[in-house]
Amino acid sequence: MPLFAALTYEELNSLERDETVVLVPTGCTEQQGPHLSVDFDTWFAAELCEAVAERLESRGVVALVLPTTPFGPTPEHRGYGGYVNLRQDTFERLLEDVLESLIAQGFRRFVIWRGCGGHRLSELAHRFNAAHTGAARVWVPDHPYNEVWCALADPDVPGGHADSFATSIALARHRERVRPDRVPPPSEATPDFADSAADWSLVSATGVVGDPTRASAEPASASGHKPSSGPPRSSSASQWKPSNSLRGTGPDRRAKAVDPPRRGSRRRPARRT
Numbered sequence: 001m002p003l004f005a006a007l008t009y010e011e012l013n014s015l016e017r018d019e020t021v022v023l024v025p026t027g028c029t030e031q032q033g034p035h036l037s038v039d040f041d042t043w044f045a046a047e048l049c050e051a052v053a054e055r056l057e058s059r060g061v062v063a064l065v066l067p068t069t070p071f072g073p074t075p076e077h078r079g080y081g082g083y084v085n086l087r088q089d090t091f092e093r094l095l096e097d098v099l100e101s102l103i104a105q106g107f108r109r110f111v112i113w114r115g116c117g118g119h120r121l122s123e124l125a126h127r128f129n130a131a132h133t134g135a136a137r138v139w140v141p142d143h144p145y146n147e148v149w150c151a152l153a154d155p156d157v158p159g160g161h162a163d164s165f166a167t168s169i170a171l172a173r174h175r176e177r178v179r180p181d182r183v184p185p186p187s188e189a190t191p192d193f194a195d196s197a198a199d200w201s202l203v204s205a206t207g208v209v210g211d212p213t214r215a216s217a218e219p220a221s222a223s224g225h226k227p228s229s230g231p232p233r234s235s236s237a238s239q240w241k242p243s244n245s246l247r248g249t250g251p252d253r254r255a256k257a258v259d260p261p262r263r264g265s266r267r268r269p270a271r272r273t
């Protein structure tokens with residue numbers, strides 16, 4: 001496993017550093033509904049980057065995964081408790097210092113993988129790339145989560161936060177971090193994802209956006225939807241163990257959502273962890 005922190009400095013110095021892709025996962029500590037632990041974004045980012053690094057290595061690309069930062073800006077979740085919030089400025093300075101440290105050692109290819117959909121780093125990337133043109137580059141990819149869910153499960157299940165996508169992943173990877181008896185009924189809340197000053201607790205009583213009750217460690221089989229592509233083929237894929245669906249184990253799914261009805265458009269919010 002190509003983990004930066006697990007190597008010695010001599011081993012790190014012996015790498016072809018200018019050819020190495022450094023994956024920088026950013027985690028977050030914030031509410032994930034009453035049923036998921038507040039470190040979901042953190043371990044998900046770490047494990048996803050580890051799987052990516054393994055796949056890159058199998059293709060002959062040297063990749064390293066940096067330790068995941070556990071905190072980021074999460075002001076919209078302040079109304080629930082269970083969070084650690086960084087100011088945007090603190091967050092960007094932290095990441096700039098991380099990247100500058102690595103550049104000083106000869107690394108020059110970076111991917112910041114945002115564990116939290118609320119993390120805004122495009123300005124940082126633009127600034128960094130302008131300052132290091134020709135010498136180093138950082139990429140901040142978009143999240144393909146909605147496409148993944150739609151390909152593997154039921155596109156009609158509304159999502160947004162602590163939904164069936166996140167809950168399914170937690171069931172498959174870290175069932176001990178799921179409280180099946182605390183899965184709330186679907187929420188029709190539509191918080192403004194673009195407004196970092198918003199207080200989500202004013203629109204979603206549980207913290208959930210979307211429907212978490214359709215989660216399963218095997219969402220494709222639970223939904224009856226025929227997946228259009230298989231599970232990831234990295235070596236980590238073998239760890240995706242079958243597990244029972246959440247159906248029938250949570251609170252009464254007929255229970256009425258306690259959130260206020262959404263106003264305006266019926267557009268489903270983009271899925272965001």
Ligand SMILES: [Zn+2]
Nearest residue numbers: 041116117273
């Ligand atoms: Zn998040």
